[in-house]
Amino acid sequence: MVAFLVMFGWVAVAKVSRSMALQARARGYVEASRLMGQRDTRTILRHVMPQLLPYALASIAISVPAAITTEAGLSFLGLGDPEYPTWGQMLRDASLHGAAARGLWWWVVPPGLMIAVTGLAFVFIGGSLDAAVNPRMRRA
Secondary structure, X not given: OHHHHHHHHOHHHHHHHHHXXXXXXXXXXXXXXXXXXXXXXXXXXXXXXXXXXXXXXXXXXXXXXXXXXXXXXXXXXXXXXXXXOOHXXXXXXXHHOOOOOOOOHHHHHHHHHHHHHHHHHHHHHHHHHHHHHOHHHHHO
């Protein structure tokens, strides 16, 4: 399932990253550094990467919780590997045994809460990394 998520999850990030890199390459100061004789690696590290890094961190912060909820949703639907216990599999078992109707909240709340807390943690980590790396936010 991880291979499936990785195989199809990188396309949108790669398209946006490529377009941002092409926009940064067309800027005047990148062309000026090239005309001054700086190496391409220095130009990329000094001028292009600082513009791409905040987007990359934000996309990671968004894609990890999306992958967790996708895996949990697929496991809840029965499309995951039944041999590995996941939060989605736990919620599926709780649903199949009627845990909510029988008042067995401890079958439902912990896996659902852990999905939410883990997703929220990655969003907070991404936000703090964005604040540390983004040059626009450092000035503020």
